[in-house]
Amino acid sequence: MAVGLRSSFLQKGVDDFMWGLNHKGMKTRPWPIIILAVIQFLMPLFSIITNAFLVKVSPLMYFNALIEVKAGWELIEFFALFPIAGISIFLMKKWSYPVFLAVMGWTLFSNIAIYMRDYQGVMSPWVIVGFTLINVLFVSYYLLPAVRQIYFNRQLRWWESQPRFVIDFSATVETGGQTEPCTLRDISEGGAFIETTRKLTTGDTITLKMPLFGVELPVEGTVVHTGNAGFGIRFTTNAQTCTTLRRLLGVFRAMGFELRHAPEPQLASFLTWLRGAFSGKGLLPETK
Secondary structure, X not given: OOOOEOOOOHHHXXXXXXXXXXXXXXXXXXXXXXXXXXXXHOHHHHHHHHHHHHOOOOHHHHHHHHHHHOOOHHHHHHHHHHHHHXXXXXXXOOOHHHHHHHHHHHHHHHHHHHHHHHHEOOEOHHHHHHHHHHHHHHXXXXXXXXXHHHHHOHHHOHHHOOOOEEEEEEEEEEEOOEEEEEEEEEEOOOEEEEEEOOOOOOOOEEEEEEEEOOEEEEEEEEEEEEXXXXXXXXXXXXXXXXXXXXXXXXXXXXXXXXXXXXXXXXXXXXXXXXXXXXOOOOOOOOOO
């Protein structure tokens, strides 16, 4: 009996998933989401082990029988559906939530249909009840408001914030036809923080000219924060400027420039979450 699932686009999905595991945003992604995504991704393996145990054969024998007897859609269903669900959970795109629910719904229907067709009177009905409860638990978790919100409200995804490097470079800021010197204090792909004697107000459109490493990079932006310490600028970039900024930040990273908010190492982050999970905290992703 199949607990699960599908695989022709699987290779690209696996590549995206593995890229995500190493991507800079991954370091603070909620651990409950990571773990449940991995469980979904490994579900075909769990299915082989479970089904082999139920029919009292080795997992290898069950796998070989599965490959020889099943074909086409049945193999795709078994090996690919749950990994697709896991990848969609992890990527957190707009389509992730409905894809996951569709996979869980199809799996539940498929398991019941297979049991009624092949296993009724042969296997205890409590087996299908157990698998059904597992599916219901997964679906119920993702229906919780705290989980649902992070799939539909991008502002809650603190882990997707861009790296901001602490720097100390001279530049100029131009607004209203006047140019003033300024000092760049930090910079990211999306904006910068500057200090200048020029009076700026929120909403001002400016051009920031940054002579960095022998190359002058003019970037337009908008003042989004004002304070005694300086001004926060959000860049207005086109594709070319965005590429140049990304390469510049790559230089900062390679040169070992300090990050404004250094991320917690992966292992330390996981252990921190694990300690909290044992005490009943951290089972839901934070929404603040």
